[in-house]
Amino acid sequence: MMHVTSEATEALKRAASRAAENAYCPYSNFPVGAAALCDNGDIYVGCNVENASYGLTNCAERSALFAAVSDGRGRGDFDALLIYTPGNACHPPCGACRQVMAEFLAPDTPVYAVCDGEAVRVWSMEELLPDTFEYPTREPGE
Ligand code: THU
16 A cells, blocks of 8 residues: 555644534534545545435545546545544445545555544555446556
8 A cells, every 4th residue: 555654644634624624514413524635745625515405415535536636636646535534433435435536546545534533544445446447448547
């Protein structure tokens, strides 16, 4: 798995927990924050944005990646992604987010889950979603 310094993961945790304060989650009351680290050191954050039509909710992970892409970042530009959830348990990302993450994160990119306690979990992108669906016209790894 690609290595990320503890200074970088601490910065990601601060950024993600701050982003969670902006979560729009009147239905679940579960504020989530995410922070994506780019290879030039830039950090993009996202929070969950819920909707009265529940299925339209955007998770924090997708919000962070979409913010990065909206600012010109792309496939392969990411060194790490970190997810912050409140409470004392780390929450792995949902299935929809895994597919979106796999679009932009290389298989060996680390994905961290942190919470208010000391617990930390980390997976490679490939561990979270092996055998990723790729668009039929794209060669694997392209
Ligand atoms: N949520 C995220 O933001 N990320 C995840 O990986 C799982 C769930 C959000 C969606 C919803 O707003 C709330 O958490 C409860 O499911």
